[in-house]
Structures are given as structure tokens and as C-alpha cells.
Amino acid sequence: MHVTHLSLHDFRSYPELELPLEPGASAFIGANGQGKTNLVEAIDYLATLGSHRVAADAPLVRVGAERAVVRASVERGDRTALLEIEITPGRSNRARVNRGPLPRPRDLLGWLRSVVFSPEDLRLVKGDPSDRRHFLDALLILRSPRFAGVRADYDRALRQRNSLLKTARQAGRGKGLETLDVWDGQLAAYGGELLAARLALLDELGPYLAAAYRDVAASAAAERTAAVAEYKPSFDHPDTRDRDVLREAMAEQMRERRRDEIDRGVSLVGPHRDDVVLSLGDLPAKGYASHGESWSFALALRLASYDLLRADGDDPILILDDVFAELDRDRRSHLADRVTEAEQVLVTAAVAEDVPTGLRGRRYDVAAGTATRAEEATDA
Amino acid sequence: MYEGVVQDLIDELGRLPGIGPKSAQRIAFYLLDADPVDVRRFADVLIEVKEKVRFCATCGNVAESETCRICADPRRDQSVLCVVEESKDVVAIERTREFRGRYHVLGGAISPIDGRGPDDLRIRELMQRLADGAITEIILATDPNLEGEATATYLTRLLKPLGLRVTRLASGLPVGGDLEYADEVTLGRAFEGRRTVD
Numbered sequence: 001m002h003v004t005h006l007s008l009h010d011f012r013s014y015p016e017l018e019l020p021l022e023p024g025a026s027a028f029i030g031a032n033g034q035g036k037t038n039l040v041e042a043i044d045y046l047a048t049l050g051s052h053r054v055a056a057d058a059p060l061v062r063v064g065a066e067r068a069v070v071r072a073s074v075e076r077g078d079r080t081a082l083l084e085i086e087i088t089p090g091r092s093n094r095a096r097v098n099r100g101p102l103p104r105p106r107d108l109l110g111w112l113r114s115v116v117f118s119p120e121d122l123r124l125v126k127g128d129p130s131d132r133r134h135f136l137d138a139l140l141i142l143r144s145p146r147f148a149g150v151r152a153d154y155d156r157a158l159r160q161r162n163s164l165l166k167t168a169r170q171a172g173r174g175k176g177l178e179t180l181d182v183w184d185g186q187l188a189a190y191g192g193e194l195l196a197a198r199l200a201l202l203d204e205l206g207p208y209l210a211a212a213y214r215d216v217a218a219s220a221a222a223e224r225t226a227a228v229a230e231y232k233p234s235f236d237h238p239d240t241r242d243r244d245v246l247r248e249a250m251a252e253q254m255r256e257r258r259r260d261e262i263d264r265g266v267s268l269v270g271p272h273r274d275d276v277v278l279s280l281g282d283l284p285a286k287g288y289a290s291h292g293e294s295w296s297f298a299l300a301l302r303l304a305s306y307d308l309l310r311a312d313g314d315d316p317i318l319i320l321d322d323v324f325a326e327l328d329r330d331r332r333s334h335l336a337d338r339v340t341e342a343e344q345v346l347v348t349a350a351v352a353e354d355v356p357t358g359l360r361g362r363r364y365d366v367a368a369g370t371a372t373r374a375e376e377a378t379d380a
Numbered sequence: 381m382y383e384g385v386v387q388d389l390i391d392e393l394g395r396l397p398g399i400g401p402k403s404a405q406r407i408a409f410y411l412l413d414a415d416p417v418d419v420r421r422f423a424d425v426l427i428e429v430k431e432k433v434r435f436c437a438t439c440g441n442v443a444e445s446e447t448c449r450i451c452a453d454p455r456r457d458q459s460v461l462c463v464v465e466e467s468k469d470v471v472a473i474e475r476t477r478e479f480r481g482r483y484h485v486l487g488g489a490i491s492p493i494d495g496r497g498p499d500d501l502r503i504r505e506l507m508q509r510l511a512d513g514a515i516t517e518i519i520l521a522t523d524p525n526l527e528g529e530a531t532a533t534y535l536t537r538l539l540k541p542l543g544l545r546v547t548r549l550a551s552g553l554p555v556g557g558d559l560e561y562a563d564e565v566t567l568g569r570a571f572e573g574r575r576t577v578d
Contacts, residue, residue, distance in 0.1 A: 107563065146564040156526050164492035176497055179490055182534045186526065 192247025
């Protein structure tokens with residue numbers, strides 16, 4: 001799929017923007033703070049209903065404006081869809097497809113798929129478990145939007161249960177816990193489903209990850225060391241992808257650790273405590289991998305996501321946000337080689353020289369809230 | 381900022397649920413323009429609603445006397461009880477004219493985040509109503525969301541040992557809708573709750 005037109009209204013630094021886009025590679029070049037990333041962030045927001053830069057919606061709306069609107073025409077095969085989201089901080093957002101309103105913004109998920117590479121990706125390797133959980137869940141939702149609901153229900157059940165445990169702890173041992181069984185049941189039901197889906201996703205991602213790491217690192221050493229991502233659950237469970245079995249295992253663990261949970265006033269069992277261990281050969285990447293190896297791993301995770309989505313039969317939009325400045329020459333060109341075939345690649349960079357020649361494609365100059373097509377565009 | 385009482389009115393209106401500052405201002409000026417008789421009637425109703433309306437001693441529904449209209453109606457089926465979260469759910473079910481039993485209004489759903497546990501709901505009153513054995517079926521009609529489901533599960537565990545028939549409202553496809561537009565959760569629920577056709 002690819003975006004043929006992007007309109008922004010009071011989104012970030014843009015009061016108004018109409019930007020026609022084409023398949024293939026486009027590079028957005030401009031000094032820092034001119035609004036390059038805002039462009040690709042808008043597309044990613046339509047795809048994920050979130051930003052790779054901020055957790056809240058408020059910063060997405062131009063200062064002084066009440067709401068922002070992002071609209072994109074997306075072409076998928078021979079069909080076109082007009083997607084639209086209206087972002088109003090503090091209220092529920094509104095989404096439309098082909099001008100028809102959707103019951104919930106969440107229903108927009110699945111219409112547009114994107115994979116974003118950004119400097120923040122290094123956190124996938126060096127950051128907290130929450131960064132890796134977020135990576136998995138985001139990919140899961142991109143592939144089957146239904147999991148946005150499962151994840152939201154799990155988070156809510158978790159907040160309810162934690163709230164109950166905390167109040168009980170303050171009130172004194174065992175007080176007010178008569179509904180704990182009920183919340184255990186809810187948490188285990190959604191937890192089992194989420195866990196089963198994450199495990200199945202990692203199974204599928206594994207081969208793509210190993211291949212992508214070899215391609216990006218592309219060194220003699222990388223040939224011998226396999227990049228592996230292994231799920232590390234917060235509790236022992238049978239080696240299965242059956243959500244009912246996993247639900248039972250989680251419920252069992254919660255029963256066993258109940259005393260501990262009551263003492264500490266917090267839920268200790270479930271997907272919210274899990275991690276993904278990334279390793280190169282026999283060593284964990286975190287703490288052992290060099291800076292360059294960590295970058296290769298982060299890129300490989302994104303590339304593997306891209307390959308997996310592509311194998312599903314839908315070419316997602318690739319967004320390379322300010323990522324080349326972070327990479328050495330070899331990694332730059334290996335990454336570029338891997339993605340030149342993509343249906344649509346959007347690249348942002350402060351200076352044109354950072355963008356590998358294969359990806360320069362059409363060039364847009366971004367300055368002070370405008371994006372203009374540069375004349376000397378195609379060098380291919 | 382407007383002067384004195386006009387601003388007071390806007391502030392008061394703005395505190396109502398679902399009304400923002402702009403709507404509050406629009407309503408305030410509508411009231412300023414309106415016929416004094418209409419405004420007087422509106423004001424009287426506001427006072428009256430707080431003075432007269434009470435909650436039914438039996439079911440917890442809003443009522444104008446000790447017992448609400450439904451509980452006082454001898455034609456209603458004494459053996460079936462429908463448990464709902466709020467009074468407005470009673471009105472919604474009444475509109476269907478399908479249900480001839482009586483209600484029990486819990487006054488919300490279990491939600492630890494909001495500090496609401498079973499003791500804060502009218503569950504003790506529910507158990508007292510069941511004591512004489514006249515009621516044989518309980519329909520759990522709490523909202524089909526996380527808190528509503530949790531409340532229904534909690535009540536089921538409480539009620540099942542009493543040997544009553546306990547049912548939960550079905551959730552599934554909206555009537556008059558298209559199958560293809562149903563979201564996956566709703567469609568999944570509809571599959572789980574499918575029934576045999578005769």
C-alpha cells in the first residue's frame with residue numbers, strides 16, 4: 001500500500017498542509033525543528049493511533065488550536081480509501097473512512113500499516129522490558145487489530161485489580177478482597193489471550209529476525225552469531241500457544257502468589273511483567289552487545305516486522321525517521337539495500353548526504369511548516 | 381467574564397455532565413431570552429426533583445413515594461428479578477415491554493479504581509429480597525463492559541449456591557445491522573452465544 005495524499009490541519013507545527021505523495025522513495029530534508037518528523041508521525045498516527053515520540057495526544061495539536069486533523073488517501077492494490085482522524089486532547093478522537101464516521105477510533109486500525117525506524121529504536125535493545133513489550137504488542141495490533149481491544153481490557157482489568165490490592169493493603173490484611181477472585185478471572189482471561197498471541201508472534205518473527213540481522217550486520221562475525229528473541233514470561237507455563245491452557249496456568253500462579261501480591265499491593269503475575277530477551281549467539285544483547293551491534297539488532301527487529309507484515313500480503317509503508325545519521329556507512333548501505341524494493345519509503349534527514357543514494361528518490365525541502373518538492377529531484 | 385449572576389449561571393451549567401464552557405454560555409443566553417413562565421417552570425422542576433424524588437425502599441429505583449411504581453404494581457411477575465446498575469437501565473428495559481418481572485437497582489458496578497466494592501452496591505438488599513424464596517429467577521443485566529462483567533460474575537458466585545436460576549443478558553449482533561460491519565469482539569460473542577433453531 002502507499003499514501004497518495006496527506007493533509008494536515010493544526011497538526012504539530014503545521015497550520016495547514018496539502019502534500020501529494022508517490023510510491024517509491026521520498027526524502028524529506030530540512031534542518032532540525034522544521035517539521036520533517038511531524039509529517040511521518042502523522043502517517044504513523046493513522047496506522048497505530050499513537051505516536052512513536054509521545055504518549056499523550058496534547059503535543060500533537062498545534063499550540064493554540066483546539067484539535068488537529070490528519071487525513072490521508074491510501075492506495076491498496078487498485079482500491080483507494082480516505083482515512084481521517086480528528087485529535088481532540090481531553091476528549092475522544094473521531095475517525096472516518098471514506099467520509100463515513102466509525103463507531104470508535106480503534107476501528108481505524110488495519111486500514112493503514114506502517115513500520116517506523118527511528119533513533120528511539122535503540123531502546124528496544126538497551127531499554128526497559130516495557131519498550132520490548134510495547135514493540136510486540138504494537139506489531140500484534142498492526143497484524144490483528146482485535147488485540148487493541150484485548151490489550152485495553154487487560155490494562156483496565158490490571159488497574160482495577162491493582163487498585164483493589166492497594167486498598168486492601170492499606171485497610172489491613174485480607175480486608176475488602178471478596179472480589180479478588182473475580183478480577184483474577186478477568187485478568188487471566190485477557191492475559192492468557194495476550195500471552196498466547198505474543199508467543200505465536202515471536203515464533204513467526206524469529207526466522208525473519210535472524211535473516212534481517214545477517215543482512216544488516218553483514219560481517220563475518222555476524223554470520224556466525226544468530227540473533228534470537230526469546231520470550232521471558234513472569235511465570236512458568238506449559239510450552240503451548242493455547243490461550244485456555246495459558247489462562248489456567250496464569251490463574252494457578254496467581255493463586256500461588258496471592259499472599260505475596262497482597263503483601264506488596266500489586267499484581268506480580270501476567271504479561272505486564274514479561275520481557276523479551278534478545279541475544280547474539282550465547283550472550284544477551286543488553287549489556288554485552290557493542291553500540292554498533294545494538295543498532296544492528298534494533299534495525300533487524302524493525303526489518304523483521306516489515307518482512308512479516310509483507311509476508312501477510314500487505315506491503316506496509318516504511319518510514320525511516322532520522323535514522324541514517326545514527327548509523328555508520330556499512331549499516332546505512334545494508335539497510336538501504338534491504339528497503340529499496342518497498343512499495344513506499346519515506347525518509348527524513350537533516351542533510352541530504354546522510355540519505356543513501358538508492359533512497360534519495362524524490363526530494364522535498366522542509367522548512368518552517370512547509371514541504372516543497374525540490375526541482376533537482378530524481379537522480380535515478 | 382460576564383457580570384454577577386450571568387456568570388454564576390454559566391458556571392453552574394458548566395458543572396453539569398457533558399456541558400462545556402461554550403454550551404453553558406449558549407444555554408445561559410437562551411434562558412435569558414426565554415419566556416419567564418417557562419423558566420419559572422424549569423426552576424420549579426429542579427427544586428421539586430430534589431425534594432420529592434426518593435429511592436424505592438425495595439428495588440432502589442427512583443420513586444416518588446416509599447415504593448416505586450413497578451414494585452407497587454401487583455400485575456408484575458413476583459418470581460423474576462432483573463438486576464441492573466442504574467435507574468436509567470430500568471427505563472431502557474421498560475421501553476422494550478418484554479420484561480414483566482421486577483427490578484433491583486445496584487447503584488453502579490464493582491470498580492476498585494473508583495473505590496466501589498460490593499458493600500457500596502445494594503447487594504445486601506438484594507440478598508434480603510431473596511430470603512423468602514418467592515423469587516426463582518435472576519436476570520443479570522449489568523453493562524457488557526469489564527466492570528459490568530465483573531459484577532455479574534461476582535453476583536453469580538453469590539447467587540448460584542441458593543439454587544436459583546441465574547441468567548445473563550445475551551450480547552451479540554445489533555438488530556438491523558450488517559454482519560460485515562460488526563467488530564470482531566461482538567461477532568465473537570455472538571458466536572459463543574449462538575443457539576439452536578427449531
